[in-house]
Amino acid sequence: MGLRAAALGLVVALALAGASGQAGGRYSRAANEEAPPPPSEFRLVRLEQVWEKARRQPQLSPGRLAELHSDLRLQERDELAWKKLKAAGLDEDGEHEARLRRRLDVILAKYGMGGKKEPFPGDANRLQDAWEEDVLDDPRLLKLWSKAKTSGKFSEEELDKLWREFKHHREKVHEYNILLETISRTEDSHKNTISSAEEGPFKEELLPKKHSELREKLHSINHGFERLRRVAHQGYDSTSEFEEPRVIDLWDLAKSTNFTEEELDSLREELKHFEAKVEKHHHYQKQLELSHQKLKHVEGMGDKEHLSRNKEKYAQLEEKTKELGYKVKKHLQDLSGRISRGLQHNEL
Numbered sequence: 001m002g003l004r005a006a007a008l009g010l011v012v013a014l015a016l017a018g019a020s021g022q023a024g025g026r027y028s029r030a031a032n033e034e035a036p037p038p039p040s041e042f043r044l045v046r047l048e049q050v051w052e053k054a055r056r057q058p059q060l061s062p063g064r065l066a067e068l069h070s071d072l073r074l075q076e077r078d079e080l081a082w083k084k085l086k087a088a089g090l091d092e093d094g095e096h097e098a099r100l101r102r103r104l105d106v107i108l109a110k111y112g113m114g115g116k117k118e119p120f121p122g123d124a125n126r127l128q129d130a131w132e133e134d135v136l137d138d139p140r141l142l143k144l145w146s147k148a149k150t151s152g153k154f155s156e157e158e159l160d161k162l163w164r165e166f167k168h169h170r171e172k173v174h175e176y177n178i179l180l181e182t183i184s185r186t187e188d189s190h191k192n193t194i195s196s197a198e199e200g201p202f203k204e205e206l207l208p209k210k211h212s213e214l215r216e217k218l219h220s221i222n223h224g225f226e227r228l229r230r231v232a233h234q235g236y237d238s239t240s241e242f243e244e245p246r247v248i249d250l251w252d253l254a255k256s257t258n259f260t261e262e263e264l265d266s267l268r269e270e271l272k273h274f275e276a277k278v279e280k281h282h283h284y285q286k287q288l289e290l291s292h293q294k295l296k297h298v299e300g301m302g303d304k305e306h307l308s309r310n311k312e313k314y315a316q317l318e319e320k321t322k323e324l325g326y327k328v329k330k331h332l333q334d335l336s337g338r339i340s341r342g343l344q345h346n347e348l
Contacts, residue, residue, distance in 0.1 A: 016026040044079060047072050050113070059112060060293045063285040064320060070325030071107045074333065075100070095209060106175045136170055140225070144232040153235035162231065165245035169224045183210045191259060216340055223256065224249055241268070247275045250335055257342030267338070274331050281324040288317045 042048040054068055056062055081099055085091050107112030136142050145166055148154060154162060227248070242248050254267050291314045298310045 026128060042072060042076050045128045047076050050344050062288050066288060066321040067325055068111050069322045070329050073326045074106055074329045083125055089176060102178045102182060105178050108173055136166060141166055148232040158236055161245060165228060168245055172221050176221055179214055215216055220253060222251060227252060242275055244275045246332060247271050250339055253338050259342055278328055281328050284321040284324055289322045291317050
Protein backbone atom coordinates (compact mmCIF):
# COMPACT_ATOMS: atom_id res chain seq x y z
CA MET A 1 0.00 0.00 0.00
CA GLY A 2 2.79 2.37 0.85
CA LEU A 3 4.56 1.69 -2.49
CA ARG A 4 1.33 2.23 -4.46
CA ALA A 5 0.71 5.53 -2.67
CA ALA A 6 4.26 6.68 -3.32
CA ALA A 7 4.01 5.78 -7.02
CA LEU A 8 0.68 7.59 -7.30
CA GLY A 9 2.20 10.65 -5.63
CA LEU A 10 5.09 10.62 -8.09
CA VAL A 11 2.74 10.46 -11.07
CA VAL A 12 0.71 13.39 -9.73
CA ALA A 13 3.90 15.39 -9.07
CA LEU A 14 5.17 14.76 -12.59
CA ALA A 15 1.82 15.73 -14.07
CA LEU A 16 1.73 18.94 -12.06
CA ALA A 17 5.33 19.72 -13.07
CA GLY A 18 4.44 19.19 -16.74
CA ALA A 19 1.39 21.43 -16.45
CA SER A 20 3.45 24.03 -14.66
CA GLY A 21 6.14 23.85 -17.36
CA GLN A 22 3.52 24.25 -20.11
CA ALA A 23 1.92 27.19 -18.35
CA GLY A 24 5.30 28.77 -17.70
CA GLY A 25 6.25 28.32 -21.35
CA ARG A 26 2.96 29.81 -22.49
CA TYR A 27 3.01 32.87 -20.30
CA SER A 28 6.71 33.59 -19.77
CA ARG A 29 9.18 32.02 -22.19
CA ALA A 30 6.82 32.00 -25.18
CA ALA A 31 5.78 35.55 -24.47
CA ASN A 32 9.40 36.62 -24.51
CA GLU A 33 10.53 34.49 -27.46
CA GLU A 34 7.59 34.77 -29.86
CA ALA A 35 7.53 38.58 -29.99
CA PRO A 36 11.04 39.92 -29.37
CA PRO A 37 11.35 43.69 -29.66
CA PRO A 38 12.60 44.75 -33.09
CA PRO A 39 16.26 45.82 -33.13
CA SER A 40 16.76 49.56 -32.93
CA GLU A 41 18.24 51.32 -35.95
CA PHE A 42 19.73 54.08 -33.79
CA ARG A 43 21.32 54.28 -30.37
CA LEU A 44 19.80 57.68 -29.61
CA VAL A 45 16.15 57.37 -28.60
CA ARG A 46 15.18 60.70 -30.17
CA LEU A 47 16.54 59.67 -33.59
CA GLU A 48 14.94 56.23 -33.32
CA GLN A 49 11.59 57.95 -32.73
CA VAL A 50 12.12 60.14 -35.81
CA TRP A 51 12.93 57.03 -37.87
CA GLU A 52 9.88 55.10 -36.65
CA LYS A 53 7.66 58.09 -37.39
CA ALA A 54 9.15 58.43 -40.87
CA ARG A 55 8.47 54.77 -41.69
CA ARG A 56 4.78 55.45 -41.10
CA GLN A 57 4.73 58.43 -43.50
CA PRO A 58 3.00 57.39 -46.76
CA GLN A 59 4.62 60.22 -48.74
CA LEU A 60 8.14 58.87 -48.18
CA SER A 61 9.21 56.40 -50.87
CA PRO A 62 11.79 53.66 -50.12
CA GLY A 63 14.49 55.80 -51.75
CA ARG A 64 13.63 58.81 -49.61
CA LEU A 65 13.55 56.64 -46.48
CA ALA A 66 16.99 55.26 -47.29
CA GLU A 67 18.24 58.83 -47.76
CA LEU A 68 16.72 59.89 -44.44
CA HIS A 69 18.36 56.88 -42.76
CA SER A 70 21.75 58.09 -44.03
CA ASP A 71 21.11 61.62 -42.75
CA LEU A 72 20.09 60.32 -39.33
CA ARG A 73 23.12 58.03 -39.10
CA LEU A 74 25.40 60.97 -39.76
CA GLN A 75 23.48 63.06 -37.24
CA GLU A 76 23.84 60.29 -34.64
CA ARG A 77 27.58 59.97 -35.26
CA ASP A 78 28.07 63.67 -34.67
CA GLU A 79 25.76 63.80 -31.64
CA LEU A 80 27.62 60.91 -29.99
CA ALA A 81 30.92 62.69 -30.68
CA TRP A 82 29.45 65.87 -29.18
CA LYS A 83 28.46 64.01 -26.00
CA LYS A 84 32.13 63.12 -25.50
CA LEU A 85 33.14 66.74 -26.08
CA LYS A 86 30.56 67.96 -23.59
CA ALA A 87 31.70 65.43 -20.98
CA ALA A 88 35.24 66.77 -21.42
CA GLY A 89 34.00 70.37 -21.01
CA LEU A 90 34.88 71.32 -24.61
CA ASP A 91 31.52 72.85 -25.61
CA GLU A 92 31.03 75.41 -22.85
CA ASP A 93 29.31 77.99 -25.06
CA GLY A 94 26.91 75.39 -26.50
CA GLU A 95 27.82 76.31 -30.09
CA HIS A 96 28.39 72.71 -31.17
CA GLU A 97 25.09 71.62 -29.63
CA ALA A 98 23.22 74.49 -31.32
CA ARG A 99 24.70 73.52 -34.70
CA LEU A 100 23.52 69.93 -34.25
CA ARG A 101 20.01 71.12 -33.35
CA ARG A 102 19.91 73.32 -36.44
CA ARG A 103 21.01 70.45 -38.64
CA LEU A 104 18.30 68.14 -37.25
CA ASP A 105 15.72 70.88 -37.92
CA VAL A 106 16.91 71.01 -41.53
CA ILE A 107 16.69 67.21 -41.83
CA LEU A 108 13.13 67.15 -40.48
CA ALA A 109 12.04 69.93 -42.82
CA LYS A 110 13.75 68.24 -45.77
CA TYR A 111 11.57 65.14 -45.35
CA GLY A 112 8.34 66.95 -44.52
CA MET A 113 8.48 66.17 -40.79
CA GLY A 114 9.22 69.60 -39.37
CA GLY A 115 6.12 71.72 -39.78
CA LYS A 116 5.30 72.19 -43.44
CA LYS A 117 4.67 68.83 -45.00
CA GLU A 118 5.99 67.93 -48.44
CA PRO A 119 3.52 65.68 -50.25
CA PHE A 120 4.95 62.94 -52.39
CA PRO A 121 4.52 63.90 -56.06
CA GLY A 122 2.82 60.78 -57.31
CA ASP A 123 2.22 60.42 -61.04
CA ALA A 124 -0.52 62.96 -61.75
CA ASN A 125 0.58 66.24 -63.35
CA ARG A 126 -1.66 68.35 -61.12
CA LEU A 127 -0.08 66.80 -58.02
CA GLN A 128 3.38 67.24 -59.53
CA ASP A 129 2.80 70.98 -60.08
CA ALA A 130 1.52 71.45 -56.52
CA TRP A 131 4.47 69.49 -55.16
CA GLU A 132 6.98 71.62 -57.07
CA GLU A 133 5.43 74.83 -55.72
CA ASP A 134 5.45 73.49 -52.16
CA VAL A 135 9.00 72.11 -52.34
CA LEU A 136 10.67 75.15 -53.91
CA ASP A 137 8.70 77.66 -51.84
CA ASP A 138 10.37 80.59 -53.63
CA PRO A 139 8.82 82.56 -56.54
CA ARG A 140 12.25 83.15 -58.11
CA LEU A 141 13.08 79.44 -58.11
CA LEU A 142 9.63 78.55 -59.43
CA LYS A 143 10.04 81.02 -62.29
CA LEU A 144 13.44 79.61 -63.23
CA TRP A 145 12.20 76.02 -62.98
CA SER A 146 9.18 76.77 -65.16
CA LYS A 147 11.42 78.41 -67.76
CA ALA A 148 13.81 75.45 -67.78
CA LYS A 149 10.97 72.90 -68.17
CA THR A 150 9.47 74.67 -71.18
CA SER A 151 12.71 75.77 -72.86
CA GLY A 152 13.33 72.52 -74.74
CA LYS A 153 17.03 72.75 -73.81
CA PHE A 154 16.97 69.84 -71.38
CA SER A 155 16.55 66.11 -71.81
CA GLU A 156 14.51 64.19 -69.20
CA GLU A 157 17.73 63.10 -67.52
CA GLU A 158 19.04 66.68 -67.45
CA LEU A 159 15.75 67.96 -66.01
CA ASP A 160 16.02 65.36 -63.25
CA LYS A 161 19.55 66.55 -62.51
CA LEU A 162 18.46 70.20 -62.55
CA TRP A 163 15.57 69.42 -60.19
CA ARG A 164 18.07 67.96 -57.72
CA GLU A 165 20.03 71.21 -57.95
CA PHE A 166 16.91 73.26 -57.20
CA LYS A 167 16.08 71.12 -54.16
CA HIS A 168 19.68 71.30 -52.95
CA HIS A 169 19.53 75.10 -53.20
CA ARG A 170 16.23 75.24 -51.30
CA GLU A 171 17.76 73.16 -48.48
CA LYS A 172 20.69 75.61 -48.21
CA VAL A 173 18.23 78.53 -47.95
CA HIS A 174 16.28 76.72 -45.24
CA GLU A 175 19.47 76.06 -43.26
CA TYR A 176 20.41 79.72 -43.59
CA ASN A 177 17.00 80.83 -42.27
CA ILE A 178 17.29 78.52 -39.26
CA LEU A 179 20.72 79.94 -38.46
CA LEU A 180 19.45 83.51 -38.89
CA GLU A 181 16.59 82.82 -36.48
CA THR A 182 19.01 81.29 -33.96
CA ILE A 183 21.26 84.35 -34.07
CA SER A 184 18.28 86.70 -33.65
CA ARG A 185 17.10 84.79 -30.57
CA THR A 186 20.61 84.82 -29.10
CA GLU A 187 20.98 88.58 -29.66
CA ASP A 188 17.53 89.31 -28.19
CA SER A 189 18.35 87.19 -25.15
CA HIS A 190 21.62 89.07 -24.71
CA LYS A 191 19.93 92.49 -24.95
CA ASN A 192 17.12 91.56 -22.56
CA THR A 193 19.46 90.26 -19.87
CA ILE A 194 19.25 92.51 -16.82
CA SER A 195 22.63 91.61 -15.37
CA SER A 196 25.64 89.56 -16.34
CA ALA A 197 25.08 87.44 -13.23
CA GLU A 198 21.70 86.31 -14.61
CA GLU A 199 23.19 85.65 -18.03
CA GLY A 200 26.08 83.54 -16.82
CA PRO A 201 29.46 83.37 -18.55
CA PHE A 202 28.27 84.68 -21.95
CA LYS A 203 30.95 84.14 -24.56
CA GLU A 204 31.56 87.34 -26.51
CA GLU A 205 33.10 85.39 -29.37
CA LEU A 206 29.95 83.26 -29.90
CA LEU A 207 27.97 85.75 -31.99
CA PRO A 208 30.90 86.69 -34.28
CA LYS A 209 31.35 82.97 -35.03
CA LYS A 210 27.69 82.64 -35.94
CA HIS A 211 27.77 85.77 -38.08
CA SER A 212 30.78 84.39 -39.92
CA GLU A 213 28.91 81.13 -40.56
CA LEU A 214 25.90 83.16 -41.73
CA ARG A 215 28.02 85.12 -44.25
CA GLU A 216 29.51 81.87 -45.52
CA LYS A 217 26.06 80.35 -46.10
CA LEU A 218 24.79 83.53 -47.79
CA HIS A 219 27.78 83.51 -50.12
CA SER A 220 27.04 79.89 -51.05
CA ILE A 221 23.34 80.69 -51.62
CA ASN A 222 24.04 83.70 -53.85
CA HIS A 223 26.64 81.77 -55.78
CA GLY A 224 24.26 78.82 -56.20
CA PHE A 225 21.35 80.98 -57.36
CA GLU A 226 23.46 82.65 -60.05
CA ARG A 227 24.46 79.23 -61.29
CA LEU A 228 20.81 78.07 -61.38
CA ARG A 229 19.83 81.22 -63.26
CA ARG A 230 22.60 80.67 -65.80
CA VAL A 231 21.80 76.98 -66.33
CA ALA A 232 18.02 77.58 -66.54
CA HIS A 233 18.55 80.12 -69.35
CA GLN A 234 21.43 78.51 -71.24
CA GLY A 235 21.23 74.79 -70.49
CA TYR A 236 24.06 72.61 -69.23
CA ASP A 237 27.59 73.24 -70.42
CA SER A 238 28.77 70.17 -72.29
CA THR A 239 32.38 71.05 -71.44
CA SER A 240 31.74 71.06 -67.68
CA GLU A 241 34.08 68.85 -65.66
CA PHE A 242 31.29 67.53 -63.44
CA GLU A 243 27.64 66.55 -63.77
CA GLU A 244 26.42 65.92 -60.22
CA PRO A 245 24.79 69.13 -58.82
CA ARG A 246 26.41 68.92 -55.40
CA VAL A 247 29.83 68.36 -56.96
CA ILE A 248 29.38 71.31 -59.33
CA ASP A 249 28.36 73.49 -56.39
CA LEU A 250 31.41 72.43 -54.36
CA TRP A 251 33.80 72.94 -57.28
CA ASP A 252 32.45 76.41 -58.07
CA LEU A 253 32.83 77.38 -54.41
CA ALA A 254 36.34 75.94 -54.26
CA LYS A 255 37.41 78.04 -57.25
CA SER A 256 36.24 81.18 -55.44
CA THR A 257 38.65 80.52 -52.55
CA ASN A 258 42.36 81.28 -52.51
CA PHE A 259 43.37 77.62 -52.79
CA THR A 260 46.63 77.09 -54.68
CA GLU A 261 46.63 75.36 -58.07
CA GLU A 262 48.08 72.27 -56.44
CA GLU A 263 45.31 72.23 -53.81
CA LEU A 264 42.64 72.71 -56.50
CA ASP A 265 44.09 69.85 -58.57
CA SER A 266 43.99 67.57 -55.53
CA LEU A 267 40.42 68.63 -54.75
CA ARG A 268 39.40 68.09 -58.40
CA GLU A 269 40.54 64.47 -58.24
CA GLU A 270 38.74 63.89 -54.95
CA LEU A 271 35.56 65.42 -56.38
CA LYS A 272 35.74 63.02 -59.31
CA HIS A 273 35.88 60.07 -56.90
CA PHE A 274 33.02 61.60 -54.91
CA GLU A 275 30.91 62.06 -58.05
CA ALA A 276 31.40 58.39 -58.96
CA LYS A 277 30.26 57.44 -55.46
CA VAL A 278 27.17 59.66 -55.80
CA GLU A 279 26.27 58.13 -59.17
CA LYS A 280 26.59 54.64 -57.69
CA HIS A 281 24.25 55.70 -54.88
CA HIS A 282 21.72 57.06 -57.40
CA HIS A 283 21.87 53.72 -59.24
CA TYR A 284 21.05 51.77 -56.07
CA GLN A 285 18.25 54.20 -55.21
CA LYS A 286 16.61 53.54 -58.59
CA GLN A 287 17.08 49.78 -58.19
CA LEU A 288 15.50 49.98 -54.73
CA GLU A 289 12.44 51.80 -56.13
CA LEU A 290 12.07 49.18 -58.88
CA SER A 291 12.45 46.36 -56.36
CA HIS A 292 9.78 47.95 -54.18
CA GLN A 293 7.34 48.15 -57.11
CA LYS A 294 8.04 44.52 -58.04
CA LEU A 295 7.57 43.43 -54.42
CA LYS A 296 4.16 45.12 -54.29
CA HIS A 297 3.19 43.33 -57.51
CA VAL A 298 4.34 39.92 -56.25
CA GLU A 299 2.50 40.37 -52.94
CA GLY A 300 -0.79 40.33 -54.82
CA MET A 301 0.00 37.06 -56.64
CA GLY A 302 0.09 34.81 -53.57
CA ASP A 303 3.27 32.94 -54.58
CA LYS A 304 5.04 32.56 -51.22
CA GLU A 305 8.36 31.32 -52.63
CA HIS A 306 8.50 34.13 -55.21
CA LEU A 307 7.54 36.64 -52.54
CA SER A 308 10.26 35.39 -50.19
CA ARG A 309 12.95 35.77 -52.89
CA ASN A 310 11.81 39.31 -53.70
CA LYS A 311 11.70 40.30 -50.03
CA GLU A 312 15.27 39.06 -49.59
CA LYS A 313 16.47 40.98 -52.65
CA TYR A 314 14.67 44.12 -51.50
CA ALA A 315 16.21 43.89 -48.01
CA GLN A 316 19.70 43.54 -49.53
CA LEU A 317 19.16 46.53 -51.82
CA GLU A 318 17.76 48.59 -48.97
CA GLU A 319 20.77 47.86 -46.75
CA LYS A 320 23.24 48.62 -49.55
CA THR A 321 21.44 51.87 -50.41
CA LYS A 322 21.49 52.98 -46.77
CA GLU A 323 25.19 52.20 -46.42
CA LEU A 324 26.14 54.00 -49.64
CA GLY A 325 23.98 56.95 -48.68
CA TYR A 326 25.77 57.28 -45.37
CA LYS A 327 29.19 57.20 -47.07
CA VAL A 328 28.08 59.85 -49.58
CA LYS A 329 26.76 62.15 -46.84
CA LYS A 330 29.90 61.69 -44.74
CA HIS A 331 32.18 62.41 -47.71
CA LEU A 332 30.07 65.46 -48.64
CA GLN A 333 30.35 66.78 -45.09
CA ASP A 334 34.14 66.38 -45.14
CA LEU A 335 34.49 68.13 -48.52
CA SER A 336 32.14 70.96 -47.52
CA GLY A 337 34.14 71.51 -44.35
CA ARG A 338 37.42 71.80 -46.25
CA ILE A 339 36.00 74.27 -48.76
CA SER A 340 34.27 76.27 -46.03
CA ARG A 341 37.59 76.68 -44.25
CA GLY A 342 38.99 78.02 -47.50
CA LEU A 343 36.15 80.55 -47.74
CA GLN A 344 36.71 81.63 -44.13
CA HIS A 345 40.41 82.08 -44.86
CA ASN A 346 39.48 84.47 -47.70
CA GLU A 347 37.83 86.75 -45.14
CA LEU A 348 40.97 87.03 -43.00
